[in-house]
Amino acid sequence: xxxxxxxxxxxxxxxxxxxxxxxxxxxxxxxxxxxxxxxxxxxxxxxxxxxxxxxxxxxxxxxxxxxxxxxxxxxxxxxxxxxxxxxxxxxxxxxxxxxxxxxxxxxxxxxxxxxxxxxxxxxxxxxxxxxxxxxxxxxxxxxxxxxxxxxxxxxxxxxxxxxxxxxxxxxxxxxxxxxxxxxxxxxxxxxxxxxxxxxxxxxxxxxxxxxxxx
Ligand code: PRP
Numbered sequence: 535x536x537x538x539x540x541x542x543x544x545x546x547x548x549x550x551x552x553x554x555x556x557x558x559x560x561x562x563x564x565x566x567x568x569x570x571x572x573x574x575x576x577x578x579x580x581x582x583x584x585x586x587x588x589x590x591x592x593x594x595x596x597x598x599x600x601x602x603x604x605x606x607x608x609x610x611x612x613x614x615x616x617x618x619x620x621x622x623x624x625x626x627x628x629x630x631x632x633x634x635x636x637x638x639x640x641x642x643x644x645x646x647x648x649x650x651x652x653x654x655x656x657x658x659x660x661x662x663x664x665x666x667x668x669x670x671x672x673x674x675x676x677x678x679x680x681x682x683x684x685x686x687x688x689x690x691x692x693x694x695x696x697x698x699x700x701x702x703x704x705x706x707x708x709x710x711x712x713x714x715x716x717x718x719x720x721x722x723x724x725x726x727x728x729x730x731x732x733x734x735x736x737x738x739x740x741x742x743x744x745x746x747x748x
Contacts, residue, residue, distance in 0.1 A: 538584065539584065540584050541586070541605050541729075541733060541736055542603070542605050543586065543587045543604060544589075544590050544594075544599060544603070544607040545587060545588070545589050545590070545607070545608050546589075546591075546592040546595050546608060546609040546610065547592070550592070550608060550609065550610065550721055551589050551608075553721070554608045557627065557744065557747070557748075560747045561747055564580065565580050565587055568587060576588055576589070592609050593617055595613065595724075596724060597617065599621045599724050600619040604726070605725065605726050605729035605737070606725055606726075606737070607723070607724045607725075608721055608722070608724075609721070610630055612634055612658060612661070615658075615661050615664075615717075616661050618660060621725065621726060623723070624724065624730075625741055626721075627720065627721040627744070628748055631719070632698050632700040632719050633700075633712075633715055633717070633718055634698060634715075634716040634718075634719055635699045636694050636696055636712075636716060637699065637712050638687045638693060639687055639710060642713060646670075646714060649671075649672045649673075651674060651675065652672075652693040653674070653675045653676075653691070653694075654666065654674045654675065654694055654695065654696055655676075655677045655678075655679050655683055655686030655687075655692035655696075656676065656677070656678065656679065656683060656696040657679055659678045661696060662676050683695045684697070684704055684708050684710060687710060688708060694713060695710075699712055723744070725737055
């Protein structure tokens with residue numbers, strides 16, 4: 535397709551977006567407009583390269599990409615798995631590394647071993663369901679929480695949690711531990727399937743340029 539069409543990026547807000555812009559700068563893609571911290575603008579453009587960027591809440595990034603509102607998205611693998619959208623995952627960007635784990639007090643180990651019907655609290659009910667039902671073949675009750683998930687076992691809302699572990703300090707400080715690993719996580723680049731065809735050359739070049747510097 536013609537170079538006149540803007541290629542649009544949806545980036546997960548916060549540290550992920552910052553790391554992504556740093557990575558893109560290494561392959562010559564920058565966005566001056568984004569540097570202005572006082573700006574209330576939501577969409578940032580690089581006219582010369584015909585690129586647009588916007589920041590979105592992580593879980594919304596795969597939605598924008600599936601519908602083609604963004605051609606490309608950058609978001610954590612946790613969000614990609616949980617949202618389960620029709621997008622192509624094209625690249626592991628290597629940053630934002632952490633693990634999705636089943637965590638709880640040491641005493642909960644037995645409950646996992648014996649396939650008891652336990653309560654599992656998580657911000658990621660889809661990932662938790664897939665892990666327990668499809669991988670472990672264990673029937674569990676899943677309770678959706680929106681944050682501070684470690685509270686679950688502490689206040690006896692749940693037996694265990696399925697949550698992100700990065701340094702492990704939240705677990706340690708609350709007397710909890712990793713009981714099982716669900717999967718490794720990191721930032722990923724996703725692409726809209728139609729964009730992948732229509733903008734194949736530009737997207738392929740972008741991916742190979744990034745691969746070179748990773
Ligand atoms: C995440 C995650 C854990 C914590 C893990 O929470 O849900 O609680 O970080 O990091 P650690 O292993 O380095 O301690 P976040 O800070 O995003 O907030 P939330 O609990 O509101 O989701």
